[in-house]
Amino acid sequence: MSSLGYFFAINIAFVSGQCQSDQQTLLLQLKSSLTFDPSSSVKLMQWRQSTDCCDWSGVDCDEAGHVIGLDLSTESISGGIENAASLFSLHYLRSLNLARTSFNGTQIPSKLANISSLTYLNLSDAGFAGHIPLQISSMARLVALDFSFNQFSGSISSIRWEHLLNLVYAVLSDNSLNGSIPRSMFEFPMLQHLQLANNQFGG
Template sequence: MEHLAMLYLSNNYLSGKIHNQWRDLPSLGIIDLSGNNLQGEIPSSICSLPALFWLKLSSNNLSGEISFAFQNCKGLTMLDLGENRFYANIPKYTGKDFLSLSELRIRAKMFSGNIPEQLCSLTHLHILDLALNNLSGSIPSCLGKLGALNSLISYSPYKPSRSDLYGPQMQMETEMELEMEMKKEMELSNNLQGEIPELITDLSTLGTLNLSHNRLTGKIPEKIGSLQRLETLDLSCNHLSDPIPLTMSSMTSLNSLNLSFNNLSGPIPSVNQFLTFNDPSIYEGNPELCGPPLATKCLMPNDRDADGNQHVKTHKDEDENENLGFYLGMALGLAFRCYELMMMNLNRLRRMMGAEHN
């Protein structure tokens, strides 16, 4: 089948290894073997296909290292290897050689190590999904410079239509042919540490940002409100602190929010989009947060002033009592001393009078 252009065998019960005879398919540009039970390593010959640009091998039992298997797949625009059994670090050459990548998904695997800064060179990247691995270290701040995530150029990934798969007779079934615009995503749920880089807020066209289930500290960046196209934000299960930035109230596209299980404090914003977030579970696990939809009420300024004045008054009363006791003690001491001096003088006077009488 030397003129074969697309190979779709997804969501079957195929098992065994991926064969190694790919060199005789010079026209093959799309391979989808996802959702099977394929095992073993990925053959390096798969990258010998000159027309290959779309490769999906997710949801199998593939294993081994990928550092050598994909080094020659330089023409890929989409690579999905998620939910397999690969291990080792993310190859640094991914950001050096795969400069055409628009979509990189390596979710739910056994990758470890740091996120390589070389990924910041993928200027066409619209989707970066590294979630549910064991990646550590900090979030590279240069990810905030990914050009495609700060551009109005939309990303519509190739999706097979009925006419592609079954011929032009299915052309009328438009529901299978509509190519929905893919949202721009960054999914980094791992074991990452440090603070959320301020530069992440420069990704002005980002639609989904998921940094949950890490060990991030510090505060939510104040400029996060500049992510005006963000629809989904998940920062749950971290160690973030300080109040929720008021700039988030301007994120009118936001329809899914999760800030639970952090160390956030202060009142929950109560304007604009926050009025629609009525589920208290998205804020739970932050004992110092207050205000609707939580049951914990925030103290009003007058209440705080009253408490403060009462606090000052209490201390003032205590100070006055201490001063009164001090001065009273001094007065009694002086009175007793004066009485002693008076008695001494009186006795001396009596002795003098007695001596004169004699």
């Protein structure tokens, strides 16, 4: 199990209730907005209107039936998520795992920051590229993030890392990030693990 997976395992206790109808609708809309290969899908192909969404593979709910965990890692998803408006409307979501998917060089949509309840975000080896959106600074509840093994480029100094006061685990390794490393990245009050290797930082 990866270090981030370990954080997922020990820090989130899911108590599943009966799925709220609006949550199920959002997930079905998300499924329809994603491009994926049905023949190799393990999770998304199990998402059906006829069953409770809290029982779907990759979905975790709280006792009130709100979706608080979404794990679509290793699904055969391609394209991007910029049109997945329903994902950004899952306002109770605490954990999002899109690791080892194939987003084919698309950018992280800035709307991802609309999910202000997120504490765990894993986009490792997901095929993202371009700049890390500045809006990540507003995700003040983040405890763990993993952006490793993507194609991110540009400087990270413009992101207000000092706003991420709850960050314990941060991995940005194996990208094409450049420029200087902001001092604020070494001043997180809760930080235990920071990994920046295999980029193009200077200064």
